[in-house]
């Protein structure tokens with residue numbers, strides 16, 4: 001049976017790929033965003049697919065408007081993505097807290113209101129982040145899974161910890177179950193903002209023959225967005241019976257090896273792509289064994305394949321004169 005799924009922040013990178021996946025599966029995506037921006041949709045979705053997406057201009061931090069939207073749409077599930085990224089939260093923590101923290105509380109309040117009105121609870125899957133963890137040096141374990149110590153070093157990471165704790169509190173106080181997912185460096189067409197967006201932007205620069213510096217070094221866990229979309233959609237289809245949070249893994253690759261992998265697919269890229277600065281302040285040894293055990297059969301896209309797929313889309317956009325770095 002087709003599912004109606006409300007995607008908050010649906011004009012963003014994650015939202016675009018999740019819409020694509022839902023449409024491919026015959027589900028009904030309903031998008032909420034602060035503004036209708038279709039540039040990422042146009043990279044991935046056909047005009048006929050875009051025409052199928054219902055859009056609502058609502059601020060996630062506007063409690064009244066969000067509750068009214070959920071009451072009107074009665075979605076089977078909510079995939080909650082709307083958020084401000086690391087640099088914006090660093091520069092404006094108050095705005096960050098309003099969108100990232102109040103916005104997430106609003107999702108749970110909307111679910112609570114649905115139940116009070118006698119409707120089924122929407123299933124909730126929300127984007128947390130590996131930014132709940134601290135840098136590599138803080139962890140003794142080889143594999144950093146779901147229960148490793150939370151040691152965020154950014155406002156963004158602190159807000160994600162707050163959201164995970166609030167999700168737990170809504171389970172304990174109101175029996176509202178939820179699933180949180182914590183990805184690290186997600187890449188693919190449409191990735192254009194945020195601290196870990198630079199590897200994707202380097203691919204676009206290399207295709208255009210432009211020099212590009214990735215402003216961090218060291219290892220991180222790379223995961224293609226199509227794989228992450230599979231995780232969100234799979235989790236949104238199955239009722240949860242608790243408040244759970246899963247760490248998301250990926251290919252753990254050092255910066256010189258990432259650049260070498262790009263160079264194999266785009267010969268000459270290593271002359272254009274440089275890297276500088278410290279490693280990301282987020283542990284790289286993230287492990288998603290428990291997520292994959294909970295949802296058997298999740299997609300796995302090795303880095304080479306994910307890079308190849310990304311380059312294919314970027315080359316097509318470039319040929320159309322539409323590739324931006």
Ligand SMILES: NC(=O)c1ccc[n+]([C@@H]2O[C@H](COP(=O)([O-])OP(=O)(O)OC[C@H]3O[C@@H](n4cnc5c(N)ncnc54)[C@H](O)[C@@H]3O)[C@@H](O)[C@H]2O)c1
Pocket residue numbers: 008009010011012013014015032033034035058059060061080081082083084085099127128129130182183184185186187193194196
């Ligand atoms: N991109 C990554 O590698 C990564 C890694 C871990 C976690 N995440 C999380 O995944 C989620 C999606 O990330 P993304 O890469 O798609 O980000 P994105 O910036 O591409 O998209 C976020 C969307 O949220 C919308 N938004 C911002 N403020 C809003 C508001 N007040 N009301 C409604 N919508 C608002 C934006 O307009 C945008 O369309 C976020 O919660 C992010 O923290 C992303």
